Amino acid sequence: xxxxxxxxxxxxxxxxxxxxxxxxxxxxxxxxxxxxxxxxxxxxxxxxxxxxxxxxxxxxxxxxxxxxxxxxxxxxxxxxxxxxxxxxxxxxxxxxxxxxxxxxxxxxxxxxxxxxxxxxxxxxxxxxxxxxxxxxxxxxxxxxxxxxxxxxxxxxxxxxxxxxxxxxxxxxxxxxxxxxxxxxxxxxxxxxxxxxxxxxxxxxxxxxxxxxxxxxxxxxxxxxxxxxxxxxxxxxxxxxxxxxxxxxxxxxxxxxxxxxxxxxxxxxxxxxxxxxxxxxxxxxxxxxxxxxxxxxxxxxxxxxxxxxxxxxxxxxxxxxxxxxxxxxxxxxxxxxxxxxxxxxxxxxxxxxxxxxxxxxxxxxxxxxxxxxxxxxxxxxxxxxxxxxxxxxxxxxxxxxxxxxxxxxxxxxxxxxxxxxxxxxxxxxxxxxxxxxxx
Amino acid sequence: xxxxxxxxxxxxxxxxxxxxxxxxxxxxxxxxxxxxxxxxxxxxxxxxxxxxxxxxxxxxxxxxxxxxxxxxxxxxxxxxxxxxxxxxxxxxxxxxxxxxxxxxxxxxxxxxxxxxxxxxxxxxxxxxxxxxxxxxxxxxxxxxxxxxxxxxxxxxxxxxxxxxxxxxxxxxxxxxxxxxxxxxxxxxxxxxxxxxxxxxxxxxxxxxxxxxxxxxxxxxxxxxxxxxxxxxxxxxxxxxxxxxxxxxxxxxxxxxxxxxxxxxxxxxxxxxxxxxxxxxxxxxxxxxxxxxxxxxxxxxxxxxxxxxxxxxxxxxxxxxxxxxxxxxxxxxxxxxxxxxxxxxxxxxxxxxxxxxxxxxxxxxxxxxxxxxxxxxxxxxxxxxxxxxxxxxxxxxxxxxxxxxxxxxxxxxxxxxxxxxxxxxxxxxxxxxxxxxxx
Numbered sequence: 068x069x070x071x072x073x074x075x076x077x078x079x080x081x082x083x084x085x086x087x088x089x090x091x092x093x094x095x096x097x098x099x100x101x102x103x104x105x106x107x108x109x110x111x112x113x114x115x116x117x118x119x120x121x122x123x124x125x126x127x128x129x130x131x132x133x134x135x136x137x138x139x140x141x142x143x144x145x146x147x148x149x150x151x152x153x154x155x156x157x158x159x160x161x162x163x164x165x166x167x168x169x170x171x172x173x174x175x176x177x178x179x180x181x182x183x184x185x186x187x188x189x190x191x192x193x194x195x196x197x198x199x200x201x202x203x204x205x206x207x208x209x210x211x212x213x214x215x216x217x218x219x220x221x222x223x224x225x226x227x228x229x230x231x232x233x234x235x236x237x238x239x240x241x242x243x244x245x246x247x248x249x250x251x252x253x254x255x256x257x258x259x260x261x262x263x264x265x266x267x268x269x270x271x272x273x274x275x276x277x278x279x280x281x282x283x284x285x286x287x288x289x290x291x292x293x294x295x296x297x298x299x300x301x302x303x304x305x306x307x308x309x310x311x312x313x314x315x316x317x318x319x320x321x322x323x324x325x326x327x328x329x330x331x332x333x334x335x336x337x338x339x340x341x342x343x344x345x346x347x348x349x350x351x352x353x354x355x356x357x358x359x360x361x362x363x364x365x366x367x368x369x370x371x372x373x374x375x376x377x378x379x380x381x382x383x384x385x386x387x388x389x390x391x392x393x394x395x396x397x398x399x400x401x402x403x404x405x406x407x408x409x410x411x412x413x414x415x416x417x418x419x420x421x422x423x424x425x426x427x428x429x430x431x432x433x434x435x436x437x438x439x440x441x442x443x444x445x446x447x448x449x450x451x452x453x454x455x456x457x458x459x460x461x462x463x464x465x466x467x468x469x470x471x472x473x474x475x476x477x478x479x480x481x482x483x484x485x486x487x488x489x490x491x492x493x494x495x496x497x498x499x500x501x502x503x504x505x
Numbered sequence: 506x507x508x509x510x511x512x513x514x515x516x517x518x519x520x521x522x523x524x525x526x527x528x529x530x531x532x533x534x535x536x537x538x539x540x541x542x543x544x545x546x547x548x549x550x551x552x553x554x555x556x557x558x559x560x561x562x563x564x565x566x567x568x569x570x571x572x573x574x575x576x577x578x579x580x581x582x583x584x585x586x587x588x589x590x591x592x593x594x595x596x597x598x599x600x601x602x603x604x605x606x607x608x609x610x611x612x613x614x615x616x617x618x619x620x621x622x623x624x625x626x627x628x629x630x631x632x633x634x635x636x637x638x639x640x641x642x643x644x645x646x647x648x649x650x651x652x653x654x655x656x657x658x659x660x661x662x663x664x665x666x667x668x669x670x671x672x673x674x675x676x677x678x679x680x681x682x683x684x685x686x687x688x689x690x691x692x693x694x695x696x697x698x699x700x701x702x703x704x705x706x707x708x709x710x711x712x713x714x715x716x717x718x719x720x721x722x723x724x725x726x727x728x729x730x731x732x733x734x735x736x737x738x739x740x741x742x743x744x745x746x747x748x749x750x751x752x753x754x755x756x757x758x759x760x761x762x763x764x765x766x767x768x769x770x771x772x773x774x775x776x777x778x779x780x781x782x783x784x785x786x787x788x789x790x791x792x793x794x795x796x797x798x799x800x801x802x803x804x805x806x807x808x809x810x811x812x813x814x815x816x817x818x819x820x821x822x823x824x825x826x827x828x829x830x831x832x833x834x835x836x837x838x839x840x841x842x843x844x845x846x847x848x849x850x851x852x853x854x855x856x857x858x859x860x861x862x863x864x865x866x867x868x869x870x871x872x873x874x875x876x877x878x879x880x881x882x883x884x885x886x887x888x889x890x891x892x893x894x895x896x897x898x899x900x901x902x903x904x905x906x907x908x909x910x911x912x913x914x915x916x917x918x919x920x921x922x923x924x925x926x927x928x929x930x931x932x933x934x935x936x937x938x939x940x941x942x943x
Contacts, residue, residue: 086797090655090797094655097654097655098655101654101655198652204652204798204799204801205801206644206647206648206651206652206803209644209647209648209651209652210644210647213644213647213819213822213823214636214642214644214647214815214816214819214820215815215819216535216539216819216822217528217532217535217536217539217818217822218815340783342780342783342784342804345778345780345783346780350800352802357815358811359524359528359811359812359814359815359818360642360805360806360811360812360815361642361805361806361809361811361812362788362804362805362806363642363643363803363804363805363806364790364802364803364804364805365644365801365802365803365804366780366800366801366802366803366804367798367799367800367801367802368798368799368800368801371799373796373797373798373799374797374798374799376797377652377653377656377795377797377798378652380655381651381652381653381654382652384651384654384655385651389830392827392830
């Protein structure tokens, strides 16, 4: 009665891989039921095969060559959790070429090589899934591929990085400075030893690339999204945000505008009343606006061993079920069934220079006659008009000026800020953070 | 190159049905692409076939017999959007018996007859989908069926009715009373002419039945969830909620507790900091907590012509794609592929009487010696301890006493409230609303 097991080849057995092996063991009955038959881990490739591991790998062939696993006769489904770029690329490519479906949690791989790999998967009639690569448990790729597949998205805004969101939440809640908050994130396991990909916004940009391709059905080349991170964020920025009714979040933004597709990653003031403003600590969320669906928000843990493993398991069950569905006569599924390959149309991109934004500015100035006039002159000359302004009393010859602007061309704002920074009365580099309230 | 169209039979062409016909027309290319081939509306059944409609029904056979549509040779997929119970039941049953997949938005039908219809669908190897029946665009059934299918849910809390959420939001924001807020909801199209199913909580209870079956993998008989609505809600209740740091929402609650599964529908105070507290107006949301996934929230429009039609379209594309997948040799999909039929285990239910809750109480009392002692005596006798108490100054011989209790057995609280209501010094029926802060 039982069909023969589908055999899994696993690349990488770190925290997520171990989490997955644990779930496959502890949920064996439910997984078998959901997948329409048993799954069995047959091979893994890890960097150090002889290392002692916490999980039960009895009967699993352990090696150190990812391509050999992708190539093995006793592997029906490949799961890539090793990270990196060149090594997993070679293995994933090999598996797809052989007609073996692939599941990966590797956002870097999919951002850099997704279009090529998806085309290969479609050509071979096999699935390539990567729900865990964006927002882990948040079912956002699945929703864009299925329920929202024909929806025309006008806006997608994501909080896609748990490390930076934890740091910003901690700074906001406890008034701590950036490096203290980063230490707290490290202590709690929300930041890696080298958090530079998180802090620079690069991690968010990779995830945004994957989301934008799907939500806007267009090509988004790897590395093409203008990106700013949160390094240098100051407690005063968060206090000012609070004072003006905002919260600071590192956002991935995608907007379909008449002038073109506006894609960018940067910290932003968002109104406190937004649901996204209530997304705190290590949580992620994706806000979507579609023509028929209206506004949606999907929220959950975007990282961590078990949440990520749970998302991989969801993909694995879907792939296994689909595979059994087609197994009856060995028919490959039609191309349309491979997720993530809707028809893509070229879409003009709107350069960040030409995006219109409101901006928060904080300047530290010397007590000097006419300094405010000099500042407003520089803004006015660039076509940037001021919506609100606060100047604190001078203390020891120095004062802080805080400004919120009306909407202006992003390039013009940056030019004005550069001109202001060059004024002799301006003491240090101005702080400038965009406001997002669409 | 093009496969022959899959032919759709549609029951009902009201706002949602018209919305769907409109989307099928305006998105024809994307739908064909996503479904792996064209879809064509071949037949509809409506109550008044001769009525003039806004949508283009050229070439569609229009009749008034739902079962005849379910039975027609030129129908490959049945979509039920007529509402009601007996009529759609007969038609859906007939279609499934013939091996025709069915999509419905009918929560009443699925709450009352879901288990029987799902068993029939599995036996016949066809899909039965109803994403639109709960939370419309919110992809919650899909997530529970797919990514979360093997997850062990410990908590599910939903705001599942847009009408009542709009009324509560309006009362809170504008300080209006219940009937004014209901009128506003009617004016804006968020309440039907007869809103009794919404206001009584029955609509929420039906949706909660569908969610609980899936999230907790157990049988939940139709009508078995203890339900209270929001009729009689007073502006003072919402003001007190605000004062104590809460917001009032009509919740569907499902909790897996050591003593059994706690399912209930009632208005509740929830802490202001909860994401659910920020779900306002006609929006719906489902909060989930799972053993590996952790906390998740899915948010969106739970009603309306286009959001509901969009959810139906998502189901339709999934069904069409799966149908083409199995069409190669006419193999029925394995039972495991029919969504919504994971293995269900019997689970003890915890009676509402035995649930432990905190409660908000508001009493109007006469200026009479010892009245507070009488009240606290009744509470103490029932084992209910007071966490906070406020008594306003007496005005014209009357004062309001507001209490928040510690956790106590629900039945004991109700007994105490009944005993307090019987005190001669208590002027009118006490207001009592449970607090949910798990």
